[in-house]
Amino acid sequence: MIISENKSLGEGQKQRVLKRIRERNFTCVSCGSRDFEIGAALEVGFLFLTEQPGTYMVALTCKKPDCASPRTGIKLHKSEFLHES
Amino acid sequence: MEFGYPWWLRIEHLVNLIFLTFLIRSGMEILATHPKLYWNDNSKPGSEWARFTRKVMPKDKLYDTLDEEESYSSIISMPGHSELGMGRHWHFISVIGWILAGIIYVVLLFATGQYHRYVPYSWEVFPEAWKNIITYLSFELPATLPGQPFNAIQQLSYGAVIFILAPFQIATGAAQSPAIEARFPWYVKLWGGRQWARSLHFFGLLAFIGFIIIHLLMVIVHGFGQETSKIIFGNQEHPGYATGIALGAILALVVLHIAATKYTLAYPRNTRRILGAVVEGTRKLILHPLKSRQDYSESEISSEHRVNGKPPDTDWYKIMAAHNFADYKLEVGGLVERPMTFTLEDLRTFPTRQTQRVMHNCVQGWTSIGEWTGIPLRQIVELVKPLPEARHICFLTMQDTGRDDPSADGEGQFYETIDLDYAYHPQCILAYDMNGGPLPIKHGAPLRLRLETQVGFKMAKWIERIEFVADFRDIGGGLGGWREDNVYYDRDVGI
Ligand SMILES: [Zn+2]
Numbered sequence: 001m002i003i004s005e006n007k008s009l010g011e012g013q014k015q016r017v018l019k020r021i022r023e024r025n026f027t028c029v030s031c032g033s034r035d036f037e038i039g040a041a042l043e044v045g046f047l048f049l050t051e052q053p054g055t056y057m058v059a060l061t062c063k064k065p066d067c068a069s070p071r072t073g074i075k076l077h078k079s080e081f082l083h084e085s
Numbered sequence: 086m087e088f089g090y091p092w093w094l095r096i097e098h099l100v101n102l103i104f105l106t107f108l109i110r111s112g113m114e115i116l117a118t119h120p121k122l123y124w125n126d127n128s129k130p131g132s133e134w135a136r137f138t139r140k141v142m143p144k145d146k147l148y149d150t151l152d153e154e155e156s157y158s159s160i161i162s163m164p165g166h167s168e169l170g171m172g173r174h175w176h177f178i179s180v181i182g183w184i185l186a187g188i189i190y191v192v193l194l195f196a197t198g199q200y201h202r203y204v205p206y207s208w209e210v211f212p213e214a215w216k217n218i219i220t221y222l223s224f225e226l227p228a229t230l231p232g233q234p235f236n237a238i239q240q241l242s243y244g245a246v247i248f249i250l251a252p253f254q255i256a257t258g259a260a261q262s263p264a265i266e267a268r269f270p271w272y273v274k275l276w277g278g279r280q281w282a283r284s285l286h287f288f289g290l291l292a293f294i295g296f297i298i299i300h301l302l303m304v305i306v307h308g309f310g311q312e313t314s315k316i317i318f319g320n321q322e323h324p325g326y327a328t329g330i331a332l333g334a335i336l337a338l339v340v341l342h343i344a345a346t347k348y349t350l351a352y353p354r355n356t357r358r359i360l361g362a363v364v365e366g367t368r369k370l371i372l373h374p375l376k377s378r379q380d381y382s383e384s385e386i387s388s389e390h391r392v393n394g395k396p397p398d399t400d401w402y403k404i405m406a407a408h409n410f411a412d413y414k415l416e417v418g419g420l421v422e423r424p425m426t427f428t429l430e431d432l433r434t435f436p437t438r439q440t441q442r443v444m445h446n447c448v449q450g451w452t453s454i455g456e457w458t459g460i461p462l463r464q465i466v467e468l469v470k471p472l473p474e475a476r477h478i479c480f481l482t483m484q485d486t487g488r489d490d491p492s493a494d495g496e497g498q499f500y501e502t503i504d505l506d507y508a509y510h511p512q513c514i515l516a517y518d519m520n521g522g523p524l525p526i527k528h529g530a531p532l533r534l535r536l537e538t539q540v541g542f543k544m545a546k547w548i549e550r551i552e553f554v555a556d557f558r559d560i561g562g563g564l565g566g567w568r569e570d571n572v573y574y575d576r577d578v579g580i
Contacts, residue, residue, distance in 0.1 A: 005526055006407060042407040046147055047526055048398045049489060053145045057400075059407035071412055073404035 006040035006059075009081075014038040016081040017058050021074060028062040030069035036060040041082070044075070054078045088202050088234040090319040097190045098316055099334070104183035105293065106338065107175055107345075110163030112290055114172025117157040119150060119449035122287055123280040126444060127387035128451035134284070147527055150393045150449050151492035163342070164349040167494075169448065170573035171349050174360040177580070180258065181367055187251060194247075202234055203244035213237035226307060239303075242296065250292055257286040263446035264538040264579030267377035267512070270444075279444060279452045357564070357573045365575060372579025373504075377512035377537035381442040381454050386520060390445065390453040392527045394499070395490045397483040397547055409523075410531040419479070419552035422470035429531045432517055435460045441512050441535070448540040448574065457535045459516035462508040465551070475553040477502045479560060480534055480545035486567060495571030501545045502557045502565045503536060504577070512537040515548070540578045542568045 009017070017038050020026075027034055039059030044051045054077050062070040121133035130142070138155045142148045159165030163175050194200040205211070210230070217227040217238035227236040235243065259265050259272075260282035266273045276282040304312040310324025313331035317323075349356045396402070405412050410429045418424035440458040462478075479502045487496030507513055513536045517524050524530045529546025536544055543566070554560065562570025569576050 005530075006409060040407060040409075042403060044403050046145065047396055048147075048403065049395060049491075050398055057403040057407045059404070061408075071404065071408045073400070073407050075400075075403075 006042050007056075008040050009038060009058075010084070012084070013041075013081055017074070017076065020076055020080055021060075024074070026074055028064065028067060028070075028072060030072075031062060031064050031067045033062050033064040033067065035063040036072075037063055041076075051075075052077070056082065088199065090315050091197065091199070092319065093193050094190075094199065095316055095319060097186060097193075100186045101183070101190070103338065103341070104179045104186060105297075106342065107163060107179040108183060109290060109293060110161065110342070111172045111175035111179060113157060113162035114165065114169065115176060115450065116287070117155045117162055117167060118169040118172075119153065119447070119451050120155045121153070121451075122284045123451075124277075124284060126278045126280050126385075126452050126454055127389065128280060128391055128453060129387065129389050130391070135287075147392075147395060149395055149490070149492070150391060150447060150451060151490065154449070154492070159346050159350075164346045166350065168350070168353070168572075170568070170575070171353055171356060173448075173575060174357060174364060174573075175345075175349070177364045177367075177575075178360045180255075181363060184255060191247075203240060203247055205237075205240060205244070210237045210240065214241050221303075221306070242299075246293075246296055250289060250296070254286065254289040254293070257282045257289060261286065261446075261450070262372060262580035263444075263540055264372035264375040266444060266446065267379055267538045268375035270379050270381075273444075279446070283450055353573045354564075357575075361575060365577060368575070368577055368579050372538070373577055375538055375579065376510050377441075377443065379441065379443040379512065379537060381444065383442070383456075385454050386442065386456055387453040390455045390520075390528065391447070391451055393447050393449065393541055394484065394493070394546060396526045396530075397485065398489045399483075402483055402547075406526055406530065413531050415532060415548065416550045417465060417469050417552075418550070419554055420472040420475040421553050422472065423468070425469050429517065432460050432515065432532065435464065437461055437464050439512075439514050440518075441514070441537070443512065443535070443537045446540050448542050448568075448578065456520050457514065457516040458518035459514040459532075459535065462513045462515055462534070465515065466505075466508045469553070471505065471553045474555045476505055477554050477557050477565075478505055478508060479552040479554050479557065480548050481550040481552065482545050483547040483549050486571075493571070495567070497561070497567065497571075499545065499547075499567045500561060501534075501543050501567065502554070502560065502576070503534075503539075503543060505553070507536055507539075510536065510538065538579055540580075542566075542574065543578055 039061060041056040041058045044057045045053040045055040055075055056078060057073045057075055060072050060074055120137035122135040123133050125132055140153060154167050156167040157165055164171045214237040217236050220227040229236050257276060260276045266279060273279050310328040311321045314321045314323045314327035317327045317330050413429045415427040437460060438458060439461050440456060442456045445453050445455055479500055482499045484499040486493045486499050516533050516535045517531055519525060519528055532548045533546040534544040557565040564570045565576040568574040
């Protein structure tokens with residue numbers, strides 16, 4: 001199933017998301033892990049009242065097998081990860 | 086044939102005046118809530134042929150039609166201050182009274198033969214009416230038709246107002262009821278579409294306002310005392326008394342409007358209860374039983390379906406959406422034998438899928454046409470088996486109106502209730518797809534209600550829980566829905 005609003009990311013874009021995760025010390029709320037599978041990006045800047053234009057929610061899935069709540073996400077501005085190459 | 090001013094005709098004139106003035110002002114309130122008129126049923130932003138607002142909408146942010154709403158003064162609208170719910174109650178109570186008075190009037194006109202005064206029996210009346218206009222414009226009074234109380238232009242204008250304009254307003258008004266549109270889609274097409282009906286209804290409003298102004302002017306030109314004496318005493322013998330009574334009556338009418346407006350603004354809940362006692366019952370009787378039979382063609386689908394209401398502005402919702410709602414769960418409970426929980430995948434893989442191409446009617450007056458796919462609500466009802474005491478279905482959503490939609494007048498979790506029997510209506514579904522793709526976030530992803538005989542606000546979006554209840558009085562503010570509680574809308578909204 002593909003949600004048209006969710007943008008799938010290329011390899012370079014995913015690498016940049018991983019870099020931002022490390023920079024921000026982003027950890028899984030449920031288990032504390034820093035190891036994530038990068039999913040799709042949802043443009044939230046347009047749809048949601050308090051979000052700044054150009055903001056995305058990037059889907060992250062915690063890789064720890066026994067994580068109780070593996071699906072999470074990180075909010076990034078498009079300039080931080082979305083550009084090609 | 087003696088054409089006098091019988092007592093019933095004089096009473097009808099007064100009653101008509103009261104209802105008509107309330108209809109006009111409450112109609113303005115309804116117009117204010119979406120102050121744009123279209124010739125197309127998509128109501129696409131920018132495609133309006135008339136706009137009565139200066140508001141400009143943002144380009145980089147989702148806006149909804151609540152943001153476009155105007156607040157008009159109480160002088161022109163009833164009750165004013167963007168109180169659509171109250172305007173609707175007044176409009177519908179007035180239209181019920183006005184139609185009843187109109188039926189009695191027309192029956193009496195024909196029973197007594199008085200209708201002849203409004204009917205031209207010769208083509209000569211038309212050129213004669215034109216001559217009358219020229220006569221008026223040269224500040225003289227035209228002669229009446231032989232054996233008639235009126236001159237030609239009076240006969241034609243009164244006849245047109247009674248036998249054409251009034252039925253036209255009722256017919257174009259009815260064409261804006263989602264229940265009637267859903268049951269008789271041909272009827273709406275007869276008028277050129279729902280937005281044509283709305284635009285034509287607006288022209289009818291202008292025609293009534295124009296008629297009232299010219300009518301008053303003519304009464305003055307012909308002699309205020311003499312003319313009001315006819316409509317008050319039935320003859321022109323008491324111009325002095327009549328002048329006093331007529332001016333007093335106009336003053337009383339103004340006072341009645343002011344009092345009704347002030348009471349409405351001060352006690353909206355009471356107003357809703359008092360007027361609703363008549364309006365809600367009438368709607369239940371006439372509109373509730375109508376079942377949707379819509380099937381618009383693919384080419385009629387709106388490229389840009391409008392929205393009212395903004396999505397849940399929380400990180401957990403955004404995360405869930407970014408993961409294609411994999412963590413979404415729909416809870417169904419309350420007064421049921423078997424409470425159940427469904428994932429979106431459960432709902433999507435359910436054996437029964439239903440698709441419908443239908444017109445969406447917002448309470449504000451705009452429309453769009455869309456294709457919706459989902460699971461018929463009756464399937465869920467049959468699975469969870471409501472207990473005998475369950476009477477209504479409550480849809481609880483992920484939207485917190487205060488947080489998500491500042492243009493909405495109120496706070497708290499958005500919910501709506503519908504009568505249980507609506508679940509068995511043929512086009513009542515829980516939709517997860519729209520226009521061939523997954524339901525977009527702004528339209529209520531991952532799940533929304535579609536109940537095509539009702540206006541849009543009943544079709545809860547971003548649903549997270551469905552509860553079967555015996556009574557809605559102990560939910561929220563107790564009126565049967567968030568909009569009912571906060572902006573005093575009516576609950577069963579087939580119009
Ligand atoms: Zn984890």
